[in-house]
Amino acid sequence: MDGKEWSTWSEGAAFGLENGMAVIPYALLKHYRKLGLSGSEAMLLIHLLSFRQVEGIEFPSLEELQTVTGRSISVIAGELQKLMKEGFISIDGDNDELRDIHYERYNFTGLYGKLGTYLAVLRQESAGDQTSRSGGTPDLRAAAHHSGAAAPAGGYGTSAPPVQAREAEQGRSLFSIFEKEFGRPLSPMECETISGWVDQDRYPEELILLALKESVFAGKLHFRYIDRILLEWARNRVKNAQDVKTYSQKFRSGGR
Known part of the structure; x- marks a missing residue:
């Protein structure tokens, strides 16, 4: 490498740093598959951590995540839903009373807890205190049990079991339909609301x-109104399209 090439390389390295x-x-990085x-889900977690540490953004938008990942908003939203559902991340809300602003931030306690539990099991096995059924790989089901999380069904591979795959596909479908009706991408909080309707x-x-x-x-196209509708239907045991039709007719006739 001559002097000019070295100068160019060092300038680029300095700019990057x-x-x-x-x-x-x-x-x-080492154990995400386990x-x-x-x-892609591990990389999404890395991007969330990087936004917080480097740019001071604790709650990046779906558009910001799309820019750095190059993936569609619906796919990103689906992965965020899975990460929240499985306890890797959560969303904390808080109020800045001085500026009268409500803001959210991602909480990584779940991720650190899962990693800590997994490493503890790994250490025990390396010391000969525990024998894994797979011949040396930590028993992730035991680790998940101790950390309060559910271990992946059907093995430790990256592919989701059929039931989880169907749930993920359902979530992406709902996100896409809501985005079409709202005429804009959904925020992470809105995605979490939809996930709550489905999962909780x-x-x-x-x-x-x-x-x-x-x-x-x-x-009245806003989430709070939709949530009130769902809550009202739940209280009146409305469970399907026919129940909605019957309830609406009864409501309009004043026979509640």
């Missing part, structure tokens, strides 16, 4: 879409 450096847990993460409240996809339709017809 000036843009900041992120500290990424090596255990995540935690049931795909390469156990609303059928059909019912969620009917509530969305009701909000469009009412001219």
Whole structure:
């Protein structure tokens, strides 16, 4: 390498270092597959950590994540949903009373807890305190049990089992439909709301879409209104399209 090439290389290296450096847990890079993460999901976690450490952005938008990953917003939203559902990340909300601003940030406690538990099992096995059924690989099911998380079913590979795959596909479908109706990408908080309807409240996809339709017809297209519709239906045991039709007719006739 001659003097000119060395100068060019050093200038480029200096420019790169000036843009900041992120500290990424090596255990995540080395063991993400054993935690049931795909390469793209692990990279998404790395980007979230990097946004916080280098740019001071604790809650990057889906558009910002799309810029750095080069992937579609619906795919990113689906992966965020999975990471939240499986306890790798969560979202904390807080208020800045001085500026009267509500803001959110990603919480990585779940990720660190899973990594810590996995490494503890790895250390025990290396010391001969535990024997794995797979002949040397830490028993991730035991680690998940101790950390309060569910281990991936059907092995430790990166491909999701059929049930999880169907749930992920359902989530992406709902995200896409909501984005089309709202005419814009959904925020991470809105994605989490949809995930909560599916995973926690156990609303059928059909019912969620009917509530969305009701909000469009009412001219009140916002998540709080849709949530109120779903809650009202749940209280009145409305579970499918036929129940919605019957309930609506009864409501309009004043026979509640």
